[in-house]
Amino acid sequence: MDANRLDAKAAFAFLSEDECLGPVVRRWGICPFEPHTEYFRELCESILAQQISGKVARSLADRLLARVHHRLTPEVLVNVSLDELRALGISARKGETLHALAQGCLQEQIPLERLGELPEEEIRVILTRVKGIGDWTVMMFLIFSLNRPRVIPASDFGIRKAIQGLYRLPELPAPDAVKGYFQAWAPHETAAAWYLWRSLENDGRA
Numbered sequence: 001m002d003a004n005r006l007d008a009k010a011a012f013a014f015l016s017e018d019e020c021l022g023p024v025v026r027r028w029g030i031c032p033f034e035p036h037t038e039y040f041r042e043l044c045e046s047i048l049a050q051q052i053s054g055k056v057a058r059s060l061a062d063r064l065l066a067r068v069h070h071r072l073t074p075e076v077l078v079n080v081s082l083d084e085l086r087a088l089g090i091s092a093r094k095g096e097t098l099h100a101l102a103q104g105c106l107q108e109q110i111p112l113e114r115l116g117e118l119p120e121e122e123i124r125v126i127l128t129r130v131k132g133i134g135d136w137t138v139m140m141f142l143i144f145s146l147n148r149p150r151v152i153p154a155s156d157f158g159i160r161k162a163i164q165g166l167y168r169l170p171e172l173p174a175p176d177a178v179k180g181y182f183q184a185w186a187p188h189e190t191a192a193a194w195y196l197w198r199s200l201e202n203d204g205r206a
Contacts, residue, residue, distance in 0.1 A: 006033050006149040011191030018184065020166050021192060024199045031194045036145045039115050040105060041065075041072040046140040047097050047133065048090065063088040074102040074112075097132025104130055116146055143190050151190045154178040162196035 008030045016025040036042055044064070049057035067088060068076045077098060085095035104110040110126055111118075118126075123146075124138045136155060142148040153159050154175040163181050164172050173181070185192035 004146075004148060005035060006031075006147045006188075006190050008033050008191065011149075011188035014188055015185060015192055015195060021185065021195055024166075024195050028195060028198045031191050033144075033147045033191075033194070035116075035147050037116070038072075039112050039141075039145060040074055040101075042145040043101060043127070043133075043137070043141055044072060044077070044098055046137045046144075047094055047101065049140065050094065050137060060089055064090070074105040077102040078106065093132060097130065100130045100132065120148060120151075143193065147190070149190050150187055151193065152179055152182045153193055154182070156193075158200055159193060159196050162199045166196070166199060 012025060012030045016022050018025070045057070045061045048060045048064070052060075064085075065072060067080060067084065082092065082095045082099065085098065086092060090098070101110070105112045109129065115123055115126075120142055123142065124135065127133050127138050127141070128135070136153065139151050139153045139156075142151045143153070155178075157172075160172045160175070160178055163169070163178060167181070182189050182192060
């Protein structure tokens with residue numbers, strides 16, 4: 001098993017024994033992580049998902065994909081004007097970030113094809129050079145595109161909300177406190193994050 005990729009079966013076996021998280025883990029089963037290779041599209045989708053609900057983010061991504069006829073590449077995106085992006089419901093700030101990402105890839109400031117081979121800190125440094133991409137977007141890329149096993153999205157509102165509910169806390173834990181809870185789930189922090197997100201859902205479906 002690649003040490004840089006989440007081992008879903010091992011994570012399930014370990015986390016299902018956790019006193020607090022275990023019931024959630026057993027309910028949802030082995031997390032269905034699969035590595036992806038369409039890095040540009042996935043980064044664009046992470047940008048669109050910043051500070052909005054997953055449902056709204058999916059709608060924006062679907063509109064953008066339809067606009068580019070499902071060929072979301074840097075070459076195609078730079079030719080979609082900011083006004084066109086706005087017409088799709090994408091904010092001006094996010095539109096500018098999408099264009100900056102595309103330009104960075106075209107100018108080879110972002111080694112798109114090699115991102116999956118790089119250490120996490122190097123990926124973070126490269127991507128956060130793009131105005132509008134912060135640590136949250138990088139973490140979503142590391143989790144859902146690269147399946148890195150030890151990512152702790154401590155600042156994510158959903159993660160904080162899930163921990164508050166799981167441990168019956170009177171208020172949302174601060175990001176630094178969130179990191180403390182994740183210590184019990186090492187070395188399967190990414191999988192633990194997935195189960196925490198699932199714990200917020202009530203319909204029994206992933």
